[in-house]
Structures are given as structure tokens and as C-alpha cells.
Amino acid sequence: MKKSILLDFFFFLFVLYFCCDAYMEKIKIKFDYVSYYDFEEEFLLYLSKSYGIISADIDKKTNEIIVEYDSSKISLELLTKEILIYLGLDKIPSVIAFDKCVSNSHIRKNIIVIKDICCEYCLKDMIKELLVVDGIESAYTDFDYVNKYNVNIFITYDDTIINEEKLIDLKNKFNG
Template sequence: MAKLTLTIDTIMYYGLEQYIESLEGVSKVLITNKTYLIITITYDDSKIDINTLKLEILLYLNLSKTPSIIGFNKYKKGNYKEYKTSINDFCCEYCLKNMLEILLSNPNISAVTTDYNADTCNTKKLNMTITYNLDNTNSKEILKLINNILD
């Protein structure tokens, strides 16, 4: 079984847990709702993939056209390393969330956390930790990927 946690910048989720559990391949869903919606899903990755889970969740929440993911963890095992960086002067919160959705689709990246705060919109300086697969990429490639996304 695989596991995925998504942190989404919303607090509305009525009925979402039951909907996700109804998807073929999903065995367990845990939702916490503090400042953001944190969804942890245990699933059979031979029946449903991360992209499908993301799309189903965002469609259910009516967020498919609005970037809203602010963190994720794919719980990958293997030779992974954390890369910590600070990004100065994001143009807006949507650029950050769009970047995180792109990073989520990258198979060499296992997790991303940020110190983003919707209340203060701290886009002037954002600290980010990216966990990546050392066997397939390195910190220079991660930095290049981030810069390409931001350009």
C-alpha cells in the first residue's frame, strides 16, 4: 500500500472523506482541519495513482482551476535527501501553489513543505524543504527545476 498526504489551502471539505474512500484502490482516509486541510490517504498504487487522487480531491472541493496545494508527502522509501532553500519575492501565492502542483507530479520528489501562511501571505521570503531521490537527481537539478518553474 502507498500513502499520500496533501496539504490544501482550504477549510471546506464536507463529505470529502467518504468520497475519497469510495474511490477504487483507496483503503483509508484521514482528514484534519486546522489552519489548512490535511488529507492522508492510504491506497493501492496499482489501482489509482497520485495524479488521479489529486484531481478527484480538487474537483470535489471545486478547486480544479485554482492552485491550492501548499505541501505534500508521498512517503517514498529509498535514498532520499532534504534540500532546504529560501525563495525571495514570489509574485503571488498562486505561483507558489502552482509550483507545488508541478513538484507533486515529479517522480523524483517525495515531499515538499513550506512556511507559507495564508493569513500573512508571506511571499516575500518563503522557506521550503524538498525531499528528493538521490539516485535520480541532485540538489543542482532541484534548484534548476525550481528556477525553470518560476521563470
């Protein structure tokens, strides 16, 4: 009897350790025009109490929001919308960089060159769009508000999910 209970307990721990971790994900998002100092505590409390969010923090040096979440309970798209709505940025393009904190051997780097960007809002909208593309793991830009030609979006991607054809489609879409 004791042996059976002990085996059940160890099986439970095994499942908890290996299966539950499969849905744990981490994201770092950097927004433009945001100062968290006035409402940091309330914002982090709001995020930590949201369904599917395990932890939330703000890196004051980089001005990034860092969120650990359970992707089986909340999608990245919904999580991003929750953050944007709370910050009052749901109608204003403001995502300037992100990192999904993925590390595997299939991560590759590439650059999407935008030949002629009409404005900074279009660029931020492109980065926000990349945020929810499955397989795009991080993105940031070298945009400097002076030169709107040949602006680079530096991305990392999982080559088992994103192929060359998809990269070409993204480049064409952003330059169309």
C-alpha cells in the same frame, strides 16, 4: 494432496504479503481555504469508494487529507485531481504542503529559494507541480503573505531519482 493445497495456500499468502504491498502508497496533502466539517463524511465516503483507494481520513489538527492507495490502480496525479475536483479547487491553486510518507535511506533535504514570488497562487502552483514530480517526497513553505522575497520551499527527495542537476532545473524554473 493436502500438502500441495497447503503449499499453494502459503505461496498465495507469501505473494499477497510481499507483492501487493509494493503498490500501496500513502500521501498527506494539505490544502488552503478548506473546511471539511460540512461534508467530511460524504467526502471520505467518496474517496473510499474510488477505484484504487484503500482508505482516506482527515487529520483535524493539521487539516491534512491522508489517503492510502494502490498506485498500480490510480496514479498520484489522478488521485490529486479527484480530490481537487470534489473540493471545487481544480481551478484554484490551493496545495500548500504534501508528504508522500516515504522512508528510505536515500531521502535528502533541500531548500528551493524563490527570490521574488509574484503571488501566493504561483507558490501554491509550484508546490502542486512538485507533488507529481517522481522523487520529490515532501514539500512545504514558510510563506507568510507579508514578505514575497526569498520564500523557501522545503523539500525532501530521493537522491536515486532526483540528482543535483534536476534540483537546479527546478530552482531555475521556479525563479524564471
